[in-house]
Amino acid sequence: MGAFNRGVASWLGRLPTVWVEGEVTELRRQARWASVFFTLKDPADGACLSISMPRGQFDALRLDVADGDRVHVYGRPELYEARGEFRLRALSLERFGLGDHLASLERLKSKLAAEGLFAAERKRPLPLLPRRIGLVTGNDAAAKRDVLTAIQARFPPASVLVAETYVQGPRAAGAVIETLGALCREDDVDVIVVARGGGSFEDLLPFSDERLVRAIAACPVPVVTAVGHEQDTPLCDLAADARASTPSVAGRLVVPDLAELLQRLDRARAGLERGTRRALERERHRLERAHERLGRAPRLLVERGRARLEHAAGRLRALSPKATLARGYAIVRAGDEIVRSGGDVEPGERVDVELAEGGFGAKVEETRSVGSTELPRSGGAGSAGAGSGKG
Amino acid sequence: MTFEEAQRELEAIVHRLESGEAPLDEALKLWQRGEELYRLCRERLDAAEGKIEELAGRAEAAKP
Numbered sequence: 001m002g003a004f005n006r007g008v009a010s011w012l013g014r015l016p017t018v019w020v021e022g023e024v025t026e027l028r029r030q031a032r033w034a035s036v037f038f039t040l041k042d043p044a045d046g047a048c049l050s051i052s053m054p055r056g057q058f059d060a061l062r063l064d065v066a067d068g069d070r071v072h073v074y075g076r077p078e079l080y081e082a083r084g085e086f087r088l089r090a091l092s093l094e095r096f097g098l099g100d101h102l103a104s105l106e107r108l109k110s111k112l113a114a115e116g117l118f119a120a121e122r123k124r125p126l127p128l129l130p131r132r133i134g135l136v137t138g139n140d141a142a143a144k145r146d147v148l149t150a151i152q153a154r155f156p157p158a159s160v161l162v163a164e165t166y167v168q169g170p171r172a173a174g175a176v177i178e179t180l181g182a183l184c185r186e187d188d189v190d191v192i193v194v195a196r197g198g199g200s201f202e203d204l205l206p207f208s209d210e211r212l213v214r215a216i217a218a219c220p221v222p223v224v225t226a227v228g229h230e231q232d233t234p235l236c237d238l239a240a241d242a243r244a245s246t247p248s249v250a251g252r253l254v255v256p257d258l259a260e261l262l263q264r265l266d267r268a269r270a271g272l273e274r275g276t277r278r279a280l281e282r283e284r285h286r287l288e289r290a291h292e293r294l295g296r297a298p299r300l301l302v303e304r305g306r307a308r309l310e311h312a313a314g315r316l317r318a319l320s321p322k323a324t325l326a327r328g329y330a331i332v333r334a335g336d337e338i339v340r341s342g343g344d345v346e347p348g349e350r351v352d353v354e355l356a357e358g359g360f361g362a363k364v365e366e367t368r369s370v371g372s373t374e375l376p377r378s379g380g381a382g383s384a385g386a387g388s389g390k391g
Numbered sequence: 392m393t394f395e396e397a398q399r400e401l402e403a404i405v406h407r408l409e410s411g412e413a414p415l416d417e418a419l420k421l422w423q424r425g426e427e428l429y430r431l432c433r434e435r436l437d438a439a440e441g442k443i444e445e446l447a448g449r450a451e452a453a454k455p
Contacts, residue, residue, distance in 0.1 A: 273447055280439055283398075287432045290401050294425040297408030298418040305415060 009079040017076050020049065020088065021096065024069045029055065040073060050087035051075070061093060064200040070096035095202070105208055109235055117217045118238040124222045126242055126254060130190035132159045133254050134183035134221070136176055138167035143197040143247040150251025155258045161186060167196045173209035184221050191222050191254050194236065195247040198229045207234035216240055226250035325356035342367040394435040401428040
């Protein structure tokens with residue numbers, strides 16, 4: 001029995017790998033099972049085939065396959081020896097028609113890129129401090145909560161206008177476009193976040209819808225998208241002004257860090273005060289210097305004037321008759337008149353003689369003519385001195 | 392008259408006096424004018440300092 005099964009298994013093992021197509025039914029999975037099981041049914045004639053696929057591999061595809069889905073399975077036929085059951089061991093799996101979808105997406109992407117819709121110069125900077133933030137999201141709690149939590153953490157007073165809409169299914173693209181428009185019509189909405197959690201390829205397809213991509217590019221308010229996971233790049237991401245890998249990242253993108261902002265503001269204010277004080281000190285210093293110099297020049301001028309005056313006075317004094325008297329000359333006065341000539345006096349007239357120190361009275365004994373140039377022998381002005389004893 | 396105008400005039404006066412070109416009469420008049428300007432500038436600076444202290448105090452009080 002065992003040998004028979006082993007033989008059949010070994011014989012089946014020599015069959016080549018194959019692609020089969022059908023509809024998924026009876027999808028069964030359990031946490032303790034290493035594989036996922038389902039039955040592939042041919043919708044035309046009802047023929048069935050058991051399929052097994054390692055669970056890790058199945059989950060990695062993230063196809064969200066459910067009963068009723070049309071799929072292509074690539075696999076190797078095998079016999080489950082313990083029970084003698086024939087089945088196909090799936091090596092890969094893809095949704096029916098996925099190739100067509102991908103090809104049309106590629107075509108759309110090239111077309112929009114050629115129009116310049118994804119150009120870097122079209123991207124607008126996000127506002128530093130949005131008055132209000134529009135959030136387009138599904139009622140899918142995780143994406144909405146992640147955006148709101150991230151915003152709250154960085155900027156608690158932020159005002160977020162949440163607009164829930166369909167983010168999955170055939171109505172999603174139109175619904176998101178409509179919601180975008182409605183948010184733009186609200187007052188003070190300075191930035192809009194479009195957030196949607198991860199999902200299958202089909203789930204995210206509305207976010208590559210041409211109408212939605214164009215609506216995001218044309219949105220009058222900057223748009224940040226956070227759709228699906230890091231590796232998904234729906235076309236709306238390319239048209240958005242900023243693309244976030246996750247809803248949390250989108251939340252951090254649209255608001256500044258309040259604590260950091262306050263710190264910067266504080267530093268700026270301190271700088272303001274320091275700068276103003278420094279300017280004041282500089283002006284004060286400059287004023288005091290000017291003031292110091294202000295009085296110096298006039299004082300100097302007065303001193304210089306005084307010095308010149310003293311000098312002039314000195315010379316004046318040097319020129320006065322006193323100095324001449326000191327050299328031995330005398331002034332002879334008759335009455336109030338100074339005697340300058342022998343003819344000014346008569347013999348016997350009383351004259352007054354002034355010397356450098358003191359003086360005396362005298363009587364004229366004789367006079368000489370004006371023209372005489374002889375030095376007096378015993379008389380004349382000099383002889384007046386001879387009679388000093390009589391004064 | 393603004394502080395800057397007063398300051399400029401004061402410094403022009405100092406410059407004129409220091410050039411030694413002003414005769415004594417003019418120098419005395421300039422000095423007097425300079426003292427007036429100095430007083431005006433001082434008053435403005437003192438007022439500015441008062442304002443700084445007031446603003447600094449208000450900013451300090453507004454801190455959370």
